[in-house]
Amino acid sequence: MEAKCLECDASVKIEVDAVIGEIVSCPDCGADYEVASLGNGTVTIKTAESVKEDWGE
Amino acid sequence: MNKPTIGILYDRIRWEEKELASRLESRGALAQMIDAKMQVLPLDSSRFDSIPELVLGRCVSYYRGLNIASTFEAHGIRIINSSEVLELCGNKLLTSQILSKNGIATPKTVVAFSSESAMQAIETIGFPCVMKPIVGSWGRQVVPIRDRETAEALIEMREQQADSMQTIFYIQEMIKRPPRDIRCIAVGDDVVTSVYRYAADDSWKTNVALGGRTEPCRLTSELEDIVLRAARAVGGGILGVDVMEREGEYVVHEVNGTVEFKGAQTSTDLSIADRMVEYALSLEQISAEKAATSAQA
Structure with missing residues (x-):
């Protein structure tokens, strides 16, 4: 499956075993996306949250 | 019989x-x-029907994970780890306090609450020492301080930040340790794995998130003992206990409430996730049995 990068319009490949919530990166510009929905061979992505000060373990 | 359902609370x-x-x-x-990120939780509900009775908390955002855990708990949902455990582990000052209170060896720590008193705290520990934010992970803003000039620059930089947390100065002795520390993962009453974490070539920090590598570490009875004592001190559950070696003794410097284990998994054949799941299912079974017993009464 593929989605279009919202920044640079490059193709972002989504693995067949991807799950909703997984993070994918654009191979061209490096923008991070979250898999928003999956179904019938289609996928939608949304901009992933950026790392915040309180992120971690 | 219905299959047990365990929630996995995530933001990534x-x-x-x-x-x-x-x-x-x-x-x-x-x-x-x-x-x-998508939860909308009316606080006047008696319970959140769509949420299972037992949830594994896996939020990468500390404040999000902590606050949603306390909201779930207020509505009768059990979350591993509890909000109390998350709070104790997510705030290094609280962790240090609870470790000291329980007689668990931990680095000497001094805390000051203004830029004016920060230098005194640093001088109390002496050089070299380490300055850490009280909330934060992955080694962010953890800085070794080797001289007074560096200390002054860091205090000045922190003072200029809008975030009030930056004027809480948590200063710790720098432990003379080998170029590694030990990550132990405690699940309930067991230490399921212990691995050495070596710093990447260009760093003194051992965080796997920063490129540190892991190697198997033998779990000695002394190591197991201090890890379990640290885990119990913060309230128990699923925990990442970080330990340093100092001249033949172990020192606990951190307890992680939402433990990452991808790095540790590369150094053990045992499935860490499976042990966590086994623990969660055992708690779920106990809850289900209690519910059945009270329904019969």
Whole structure:
């Protein structure tokens, strides 16, 4: 499956075993996306949250 | 009989969350993925019907994970780890206090609450020492201080930040340790794995998130003892206990409430996720039995 990068319009490949919530990166510009929905061979992505000060373990 | 359902509360699906879901399914349970970012929780509800009774908390954002945990708990949902455990582990000052109170060896720490008193705290520890933010992870803003000039520059930089947390100065002695520390993962009453974490070539920090590598570490009885004592001190559950070696003794410097284990998994044949899942299912079974007993009464 593929989605279009919202920044640079490059193709972002989504693995067949991807799950909703997984993070994918654009191979061209490096923008991070979250898999928003999956179904019938289609996928939608949304901009992933950026790392915040309180992120971690 | 219905399959047990365990929630996995996330805000970012990483390898760990996928592995937990997979192991739950391997054990015949259902994994219900709960996106913390999308929850809308009316506080006047008696309970949140869509949320299972037991949830594994896996939020990467500390404040989000802590606050959603306390909201779930207020509505009768059990979350591993509890909000109390998350708060104790997520705030280094609280962790240090609870470790000291329980007689667990931990680095000498001095805390000051203004830039005016910060230098005195640093001088109390002496050089070299380490300045850390009280909330934060992955080694962010953890700085070695080797001289007064560096200390002054750091204090000045922190003073100029808008975030009030930056004027809480948590100063710790720098432990003379080998170029590694030990990550132990405690699940309930067991230490399921212990691995050395070596710093990357260009760093003194051992965080795997910063490129540190892991190697197997033998779990001695002394190591097991201090790890379990630290885990119990913060309230128990699923915990990443970080230990340093100092001249033949162990020193606990951190307890992580939402442990990442991808790095540790590369140094052990045992499935860490499976042990976590086994623990969660045992708690779920106890809750289900209690509910059945009270329904019969």
